[in-house]
Amino acid sequence: MIYYYVVFFPIEAMIASQLDPKTFGSYMARGSKKGSAEQLIFAEIEPGFGDYFDWEFAKKNCVPHADGRKKHSLYLSIYRVIEHIPLVQYKNIHLVNKDGSTLPLSQEPYRDPANWDGYGLYKEHCPVHPFIASSLKPKDLADYIINDTEKKITVPAIIFSDVKRIDYSEKEKTGNIGNMFDRDLDHLLDCIDMVKNQEGKITKTIDRSFDSKFSYQIVDTGFYIAKGKSILFYPMPTREALKEIDYDWGKSANIFS
8 A cells, every 4th residue: 555645844745655644743753764763744645637747657656665665755755846736635734743653633524723812833844834823713814925915925835833822921821832932032922912903014024944943842732734725724722622632642742742
């Protein structure tokens, strides 16, 4: 059996593999040699659409090795991948820790973030990567990024997650979110103030190189994949739900201290 995966963090790639999602996640995070460790996010894809990806090439070359070992990975593309994938082809998203442990997320109907306070914080994962503040809720933000032709910078598709918004005077009440709000707090507050109160300021970049600081601890409502006018939503389990779903994964992700 051949599986097809689109990796969208920390790289963008379409990969064919004979490994199931859990095994693929472990392989990609840790590699075949000891010492490798990398956080990874990918989605399984239903193949066979369009002509941008060479499905026949995958079928011919994603085959077991001569000694019977499964083919771990066969790259089909590392450029402009997500813009060529119809949203109906997406299956589960998988969040992989550096130790290779993998948590699957399933699609649910879109819902706005709870306790909206006039702004959102968002980590864009693919094809661009900044950490931004915005006056828009996720679905409206995706529409703005993809379809607003009045501005000069758009992308054909976008994958992003929303980030926990906290009471900055009592940060400890937010739970275990690491130290992301301990640095450049004044800059963060200035960006939030701009999108909340400055007329016409819809988005503001907080950090252009946030990938090295991103962790699953800070994901709030979930992950979003958008293209055209449509959006997919993959909710992030609450801390309480995660204890029942996969406590060990949460421990590895530093969600449980």
